[in-house]
Amino acid sequence: MSVSYRMHAIKVAAKREIRSTLYGVGLYVVLSLIFLAASYVFVNSTLRLVADAGILAHANPITSPLFISMGLAAAYLGLCSSLAIARDRDLGTMEVLFYGPVDAVSYILGKYFHQLLVYLVVLLFSLVNFWGVSLATNVGFSSDIVGIMLLSIFLTSCMVSFGILLSVSSRRMIVSVVLFLGLVLFFLIFSVVHSWVMGIAGQNLTTTMVYVRVILDNANQFIKWISPVDYYLRGMNAVFRKDPSGYAVSVISSLVYTGVLLALSVWMFKRKGVRR
Amino acid sequence: MATAQEAEEVAVAESQEAAQGAEASSQAAEQDASAAAEAAAIQSAVESARSAARQAIEAIPDPSQAATQATSESIGQGQPTLEEQVVYSVSAWTGKQYAGTFAPRQVNTFYLMADEYSIVNVQRTMVYFWPITGEYMADWFSLREEVPGRLEILKDGRVIDTLERTEYSYYYPSGLSNEQKLYIGEEAVRIYEDYQARLDAYYDAVSAYYNAQREWQRQMDQILKEVQETGQYKDPSEIPEPPKQPSPPTDFAYSPRTAFIVKLPEGRYQVRLRGEDGQVVEGTTKWLEVFDARRRGIGYSVIPEHKWTRSFQSNDPADIFYLDGRRIFYIMPHYAREFNFYQYVKMTNLHKPLEGEGTRSTWTWAQFEPVRGAKLQVLRGGEVVQEIELKPYYVRQTPGYALGYNIVEFNPDADPLLQGRSPTFEAYRVELEGGTSYQLRFVDEQGNVLLGGVREVRPVKAAGRNVYAIPLFPLAIGLVVFAWRRTKSGKKGAIEA
Numbered sequence: 001m002s003v004s005y006r007m008h009a010i011k012v013a014a015k016r017e018i019r020s021t022l023y024g025v026g027l028y029v030v031l032s033l034i035f036l037a038a039s040y041v042f043v044n045s046t047l048r049l050v051a052d053a054g055i056l057a058h059a060n061p062i063t064s065p066l067f068i069s070m071g072l073a074a075a076y077l078g079l080c081s082s083l084a085i086a087r088d089r090d091l092g093t094m095e096v097l098f099y100g101p102v103d104a105v106s107y108i109l110g111k112y113f114h115q116l117l118v119y120l121v122v123l124l125f126s127l128v129n130f131w132g133v134s135l136a137t138n139v140g141f142s143s144d145i146v147g148i149m150l151l152s153i154f155l156t157s158c159m160v161s162f163g164i165l166l167s168v169s170s171r172r173m174i175v176s177v178v179l180f181l182g183l184v185l186f187f188l189i190f191s192v193v194h195s196w197v198m199g200i201a202g203q204n205l206t207t208t209m210v211y212v213r214v215i216l217d218n219a220n221q222f223i224k225w226i227s228p229v230d231y232y233l234r235g236m237n238a239v240f241r242k243d244p245s246g247y248a249v250s251v252i253s254s255l256v257y258t259g260v261l262l263a264l265s266v267w268m269f270k271r272k273g274v275r276r
Numbered sequence: 277m278a279t280a281q282e283a284e285e286v287a288v289a290e291s292q293e294a295a296q297g298a299e300a301s302s303q304a305a306e307q308d309a310s311a312a313a314e315a316a317a318i319q320s321a322v323e324s325a326r327s328a329a330r331q332a333i334e335a336i337p338d339p340s341q342a343a344t345q346a347t348s349e350s351i352g353q354g355q356p357t358l359e360e361q362v363v364y365s366v367s368a369w370t371g372k373q374y375a376g377t378f379a380p381r382q383v384n385t386f387y388l389m390a391d392e393y394s395i396v397n398v399q400r401t402m403v404y405f406w407p408i409t410g411e412y413m414a415d416w417f418s419l420r421e422e423v424p425g426r427l428e429i430l431k432d433g434r435v436i437d438t439l440e441r442t443e444y445s446y447y448y449p450s451g452l453s454n455e456q457k458l459y460i461g462e463e464a465v466r467i468y469e470d471y472q473a474r475l476d477a478y479y480d481a482v483s484a485y486y487n488a489q490r491e492w493q494r495q496m497d498q499i500l501k502e503v504q505e506t507g508q509y510k511d512p513s514e515i516p517e518p519p520k521q522p523s524p525p526t527d528f529a530y531s532p533r534t535a536f537i538v539k540l541p542e543g544r545y546q547v548r549l550r551g552e553d554g555q556v557v558e559g560t561t562k563w564l565e566v567f568d569a570r571r572r573g574i575g576y577s578v579i580p581e582h583k584w585t586r587s588f589q590s591n592d593p594a595d596i597f598y599l600d601g602r603r604i605f606y607i608m609p610h611y612a613r614e615f616n617f618y619q620y621v622k623m624t625n626l627h628k629p630l631e632g633e634g635t636r637s638t639w640t641w642a643q644f645e646p647v648r649g650a651k652l653q654v655l656r657g658g659e660v661v662q663e664i665e666l667k668p669y670y671v672r673q674t675p676g677y678a679l680g681y682n683i684v685e686f687n688p689d690a691d692p693l694l695q696g697r698s699p700t701f702e703a704y705r706v707e708l709e710g711g712t713s714y715q716l717r718f719v720d721e722q723g724n725v726l727l728g729g730v731r732e733v734r735p736v737k738a739a740g741r742n743v744y745a746i747p748l749f750p751l752a753i754g755l756v757v758f759a760w761r762r763t764k765s766g767k768k769g770a771i772e773a
Contacts, residue, residue, distance in 0.1 A: 022757070023757060023761055025754040025755070025757070025758050027750075027754070028750045028751050028753055028754025028755075028757070029751060029754060031750035031751075032747055032748055032749075032750045032751035032754075034747075035746070035747030035750065036744065036747045036748075038747070039743045039744055039746070039747050040744075042743070043739045043743055046598070047736060047738075047739050050598045050599070050600050050736050051600050051738075053580070053583070053586075053600075054580055054582055054583070054599070054600050054601075054603055055578065055580050055597060055598070055599055055600070055603050055605055056597070056598045057576070057578065057588065057589075057590035057595040057596070057597050057598075057731075058595060058596060058598060059592055059594040059595050059596065060594070060596070061596075061598065125749075125750050128749065129746055129747055129749070129750075132742070132746040132749075133742075133743055133746055136737065136739075136740065136742040136743055136746065137736055137737050137739060137743065138713075138734055138735060138736055138737045139598065139734065139736055140596065140713075140732070140734050144594070197634075198634075198635060198637065198638045207410055207630060210630045210631075210633055210634065212634075213633065213634030213635065214633045214634035215634075216634065217634035217635065217636060217637060218634075220637060240592075240594050241570075241571065241594070242594070
């Protein structure tokens, strides 16, 4: 299939799907719920601490709720991706589609760009929401937040490609959903536990805790290359350290991750075929 | 003419006077002897104290020895197997002080901070593993022997430097628990000799003081006696001033020792000891990782006035200070550097194999020396609105039953209650109103902003309902879209019908 045909197929598929997403209420409900959860965390963490202590030093307190929102939104879109392909196959839609001018690459990229475009809408809502919250509380809306928001596009790119890979690797919708949610949950929990254990003061830990820390740190050496969350966290650290090269590395590595996962998805898709 | 009785009375009186005179002279002689004995005793006591102080100073262990010396209790428990080893003892600069550790045979790599002096020595001692605390301990008291030779430093397999043992001494300008400085070479000897000379002068002054005190006491006894005998009080000008007790030196210097003084740029090196026979001493080849900071800045130690015991630190230049209303706080600035946690912890804990394990991806800030000679500027809207100087402050407990305290500027001249006391801390006092944002920054004497010394200050507003109302706007837009679609599809259906 020629590149122009492929581009056209990707454009049509992505356009059709994004219209369907934006005309439904699902996305808006999910976003409101995510933002409410983020506000709850924000009020009960930073704002409460400032009120209790009178004075508090913190680098961008809005980044925690922002990270939660971005992470949840990206996970939601990843979940939608993992659902979409498995559902198309499950319902037989995929077979019908492939009788037309659609091939594996245009189909996978159509799904990918659909979710990425939806994320741009999510980003717009996030920008308005967090700008409003920071204005209401005067915590400030620094350039770091814009940097983190831009970075979240790449997190979503990783998350969506991860969802697509899981979706093409399983024939049943329920399997891909469970697999995606399970792995994302595992990555999130691992990331939180790892940060917590690393945050415990280094001296005077019990021997058991030292071994737990060693195991987690070694596991992290592996997980950091497969977890989409870790790509985002590395970029966030670079933003806080005002490290443009670290930021660029995070963006490039996210793109490489996406490319590898999408290529794997296409390869797997071709192997499995379009039939149920 | 005098009668015999009168003559007899005179003779008796004379004999009595003679007897009294003899008794007085005998008492004076006794007193002189006792005074001389007392002075000799004082002299002897002062000399003993002087000698004991000198011995104590010379016996003070090196940081590496102090941190890793096995206690007699631990050696006596569970019969640990002591093994004679050649070890690297390391006193590494942590930013505020030299902390000690040693690398036993089982440890292949040791860590030092880049471009800072560290003390490294190759010694023979008795080592054992203490499983209860999971650390290697050394019995330096039973064996501490320097292995003669020169330290070779290699990079990429090539010898880049060869070090001889050099004299070094630690110096504490304000006492053992405060700032620590390292002097090396002749300067180390000079600083120690200077300290010893002042210590000797102090003991001489102590000796002189006790003599003067004894003399003063004698004079006072005499005056008291005269007053008791005559019933006449003395004029205050006749009463001698008591001698003033001399003060010991407030600084402290270690007796100079010899070791290898290592100062290297960041990198991975190998070290080994080449013995006097020209051969590399067995067990002395080790890796040396010299690490540098990832970031540097000015750390703020902040003491909130309303919770002065709950101070906190802000080392990361990205930190923002959030205020809840009008606040007064005190800032103590210091230079800070961010290091890899693993390397920083390993540097001073080589003898504890588990310490720092699993932290290679973690970073930590370390405090260095306080910032001196700087001014704190407060900016509002980019304009400097206040310049604050470093001042001493005193925390005064509120009298009475109510718990509380006041932080007052330490000025003994203005406040007699502060005379004879020392300030609790020295800091920059910042008083900011809530309602507007500020910027704090430290500038040097030339007005240059210190790297990493800027912090933004923002007052936060109470959360209110808006924080929960704002997130509902996507839902509102969704409902509008849904209603619009319904209306549109309704119209379409009507046209089709």
